[in-house]
Amino acid sequence: MPQREQLIFEYSRAGRGASDQWPHEADPAALADLPAALRRAAPPQLPEVGELEAVRHFTRLSQLNFSIDTHFYPLGSCTMKYNPKACNQYAMLPEFLARHPLAPESSGQGLLACLYELQEMLKAVSGMEGVALSPMAGAHGEFAGVAMIRAYHRARGDLKRNEIIVPEAAHGTNPATATMCGCVVREIPIEPEGDVDVAALEAAVGPNTAGIMLTNPSTLGLFERRIEEVARIVHEAGGLLYYDGANLNAILGKVRPGDMGFDVIHMNLHKTFSTPHGGGGPGAGAVGVGARLVPFLPVPLVGREGERYRWLTEADLPQSIGRLSAFMGNTGVLLRAYIYMRLLGREGMQSVGEYATLNANYLMARLRAAGFDVPYPRRRAGHEFIVTLKRQARELNVTAMDFAKRLLDYGFHAPTTYFPLLVPECLLIEPTETESKDVLDAFVSAMSQIQKEAEQEPARVTTAPHTMPVRRLDDVRAARQLDLTWKPTPP
């Protein structure tokens, strides 16, 4: 791995520039109508670099990253599977890239056909009656889902229902979303074997219950075995069930959230349907709903009339929760998901759930055999599972974070660390279906090797990583002595 790269601003030289990219200078008279009082005094201080300098700089920066294309990336809850190159290439055909979001439907029938079919396929895999594609991330889809639950209760004149129940192991976005929707969060505990505490749920529901947000398999990687009972309790109390689709990959083609009793779901297309994670985004968080919530879906949707496709807007859905993006969400991401789903087809999609689950259970079995502890040894893994390093932390003073950092030296991106919060010293490991047995075996070897180091020369592990462009960073300093933008050093 290259060691480091200076900042683009440090390459900057006054008067230099990638001038081949610039338009010809406009007649200054054309700017005469812009009033001086509204003009900028001096040009913005952007870097002044040549094209090759910029290309080298950003290429080198890219090389400082781990990525799926270069490394095993078993980040639990994130479904870091291979992003097929075809999905990018065909979503970036020039006509798709050039199309303006407000162009007439007549010049977008090809695009709209893809989006319409994507809606239909997502309905089929989720068991839902309606799908909206505009939410731009999982958390955005969560927002749409809870906003629909609120709108549904309000439309029935049931104004008291403002409580959202979440299990204690839920993703942080769940309670944050409930708050954004003006709801109050009630956390309920889970049982020792990892299922929702049904007695606690029964005690928690009531006339104020708007709904419950659940991930299934849960953030512990465990299938919620009493899901039908949970659904009955919440529905009988007048609440609705929200499915956080973060872990849909585990059950794709095996069981559908709609059949489990969920009323609304968001699907992370950047996870299950393999659109790129892009260094943190853009994602896409399509929402699916049961019949009761269809009128509240966010706009726009894509409708079909005979052979023609058109946008459905506020005029078609007067009860819609409204608009979530300026236009149609992350359209280019939606196209990538569409291409992926067509490439897989129904047979491929069933294999996804099967092989993601196979890989997770295999890796879990191998790590257990190698002496690592799992908190739920009697349970099957979903598509991910937890290893707890509580024992290593206590006996060897080597933590989950230390293992994670040392894994980087072995050429593996670390699993998710310290989430879920209720399992101490945890690594949440999600291999995904696109990794081979060889890669999983190599990961087990690395973990065993690190365990040996932890026993024999723990400092090697506790001071890791040693081979990255930087060693461990001072996060406290980062937060206290804020340095968020570059400023030239005074001469």
Added chain:
Amino acid sequence: MAFIPHTQADVAAMVDAIGVARIEDLFDEIPQGLRIKSLAGVPTALNEMEIGRLMGARARADGAPLSFIGAGAYEHHIPAAVWGITTRGEFYSAYTPYQAEASQGTLQMIYEFQTMIARLTGMEVANASMYDGASATAEAALMAVRANRKSKAARILVPATVHPHYRRVAVTTASNQGLKFEELPYCTAEGITPSASLARYEGQDITALMVQQPNFFGRLEDVDALTDWARARAILVIAIVNPTSLALLKPPGEWGARGADIAVGEGQPLGVPLSSGGPYLGFMTARMEHVRQLPGRIVGRTLDVAGREGFTLTLQAREQHIRRAKATSNICTNQGLAVTAATIYMSLMGPQGLTRTAAAAHARTRELIAALTRVPGVRLAFPGPYFHEAVLTLDRPVAPVLKSLSNRGILGGLDLSGYFPELGNALLVCATETKTAADVERYRAQLTEAMQAARAA
């Protein structure tokens, strides 16, 4: 199939290691009655050659019309290097830089992005981006309520000249938290927000005032007067700006005597293709005193244990994975790829290139307006300065004229009659540096014919 590399021998060894007979046994915790046998409703698989053929046909069906639509999404030249580098696997297939040591590329790139956006807007701090300009605007309203501790009312004044979709997104996003958005009328003769319209709010508890520059009509608002009025009354100013325009126009950090408090906008013009609406990026900036109220990811520079500089996500105590129900927002991503593209674009343009782009776009729009207003029945709706976008008024309904133009391969602009019926037959048009003099002449000639056809009909 499905990019799964397993051989039969692999599977046999793996189920054996797990201690089950077959893969199916791994699903034995799922109640039998819930299991499905197949995914009817999903078509059977296509191979890559077949999907290529299908997508190629669909793309061609959409064609490549000559477009003069702006309205918040702008066609600009994008250097080949921008997406050539952005789609490198190391950027494309990485995730949120949770493991900072293995993500220095993404982290440093975001730090450079934050710096460039702060300089462009004249603001002190920028985050790693929001979903798009509309969602950044909605989050700015929520942020203003947190940041303005003197105000209890959660009332936001929103000029009608702010992009209508942004206004709707703000309502969808923030109304469940009790925010009240109050529309400020605009002058239908001038197309801007008169400072006088603020007088009725004198002495009232107002949390923030939004100002879009250029506004939705392309017109330039009196940002200094609006900012000064608000800041003198402890009302926060939320600027919504077009990044290209900032090469020429006064940045929000310099509006009025003290500048805006929060500045947001749509980053799409910075190297991101139109792509029917996304993925784009919303940029979000603020004055330093409000940094802890910013939503979203923020990257900071710090030192490692050996004293070397490095980059990391910082101020995470604001965020959902730490604060859960008390977080500043539920957002847990940014628009990483679009941010990468914007950062490379700004580097290639630099101060000179971006200034030339802004000037060329504006010059071309002036030529367009001059040409189109020579067509009988077409006039400029508002006198006064605009930037690279303007409203025309036709002497007949806009929709049939646009349809006729569309049949001739020209997208003539956005019909405003559904958004601003009081303006009559209003048409929002835009040209950028990507349009040639011949394109402008083609539009003029075709509009002349389309208007005649509409008159005849």
